[in-house]
Amino acid sequence: MKTYRIGICGYGNLGRGVELALRQQPDMSLAAVFTRRDPASLSILTPNVPVLPLSDAPAHAKDIDVLILCGGSATDLPEQGPALARHFNTVDSFDTHAHIPDYFAALDAAAKEARHLSLLSVGWDPGLFSLLRLYAGAVLPDGRDYTFWGRGVSQGHSDAIRRVPGVADARQYTVPVPAAVEAVRRGENPDLATREKHTRECYVVLKPGADPAAVEKAIVEMPNYFADYDTTVHFVSQEELDRDHAGLPHGGFVLRSGATGENAEHKQLIEFALKLDSNPEFTASVLVAYARAVAKLAAEGQTGARSVFDVPPAYLSPRTGAELRRTLL
């Protein structure tokens, strides 16, 4: 079995998750970690793997089959994706839905010119949830999609709370509304306002002397993040936050409720659900499986940008087509 040599660019929660996920795969090895920090300051788990400055990455292109980009979507990936696609086959988890078309175009141009392959927006949403929306919509054209997220920690919303004056630390959970999920499962195809789909639970540590009422008001009225939701704020101590809210669980549901028959008399429900103890480790596991696919597709000569929609499922697996048909079909 061929061993694919994988590089990691960026060693935060996601990069470390990639390192862990590679250990579970029979045909992949970690070749190098690239970082913008001082490499000497990083302590990685895998022995005898070089930690190198990101600026040196191009010099190591020959040693790496696929580079997994573990930076953020706001500022890292828009710059790093196209720049690194000039030197590597890449996979990333770009998740700013509204900017996907522009990012795809930039990545496609860079990768095509360098004859590399770049897969964008891999993870669970975008990623596995997107795949389910595509499969379910193609199979049941007469129907409606619903995506619910949670119960899980939203890092963006937690960060937004931490920027409120008087807040020392915070953790925010996105919670699907059970009655809404059940209405969809019953095939009622409800019209759901933002407020009816999810609630937001905030665990907040105040700075000494901060006014709880003012902090709560600033949170629940914050536009974009909280104003459109029913939000509850719980004030806790730093010890409680560290003890009870240190994890990064997440998950959610994609449902498609459709109808078939001469008079649309038969309800058909497709549901996909994730329940994740660790969001970054699961996202990393998806990235790693798709890195295998990128290595195989690149070896066949494919170049340019791709999404999960373009990747034949068999390419994710280390098994042969015959094995897959015999064991999983």
Place this chain on the structure above:
Amino acid sequence: MKTYRIGICGYGNLGRGVELALRQQPDMSLAAVFTRRDPASLSILTPNVPVLPLSDAPAHAKDIDVLILCGGSATDLPEQGPALARHFNTVDSFDTHAHIPDYFAALDAAAKEARHLSLLSVGWDPGLFSLLRLYAGAVLPDGRDYTFWGRGVSQGHSDAIRRVPGVADARQYTVPVPAAVEAVRRGENPDLATREKHTRECYVVLKPGADPAAVEKAIVEMPNYFADYDTTVHFVSQEELDRDHAGLPHGGFVLRSGATGENAEHKQLIEFALKLDSNPEFTASVLVAYARAVAKLAAEGQTGARSVFDVPPAYLSPRTGAELRRTLL
């Protein structure tokens, strides 16, 4: 938008489901129905579509982009699949798991020689459930798969009961054991015997004078079909059976429970569920979406046999790659 011309081979529940599913697709039309019965005896739903003897099918090959084979796996498809792959691109729902490798080989040889493309074992299991097993296993290599079927009507088991002396009619439901599903959802990775995963509920109409005790014993002790399960037998009138058990609902769950992290400390659960009012109409809907993919792949010059594992998801949709990335990714 190109319109794909689709043929149906075999007009039972599944063939009729394909006819209905084609009506929901914007870019597909029914070109012909082929049957082994007297064509004049068939009353199809779509006006101005020819119903033709199956033996005439090869003469109409030029009018059909993809032929959907709606025969049974026991005797129809092993013969019809390779024979029709010599004249058409085909899709079928071959579902005898143990014989998939042999059937694939026969189909592949016939399709390659004729430069056609044939996609086998499309539906929900095999089909969408197989895809989920593949994606989930590639993403969570350290984990276990569970597939549960039901609550739904098993036509094979219903037929087996109808062959018992003294039985006039019957309907059998396969029912997943809730405690087993819940144990899997909790991440317990239980070892489950056949009896612990599913129960079987039978609704049976006796012939006049038949002995209920003898019929019940013959059912619950029937090897392969019932002996390994906890089976309940309910005797009902033909009127009750026709009134309460006329539908063909089905569904089920694929779950993969895995672990990630330095010491496998994070449980990760992937669940896919179907709840179907009409099993044949849903299976037909999957066949039709994959017929579109076959038409596109064949137009690109692909030949031979394929499974759902080989088909890039985007090929199932009528939308362009850019539209899919903008709306579903």
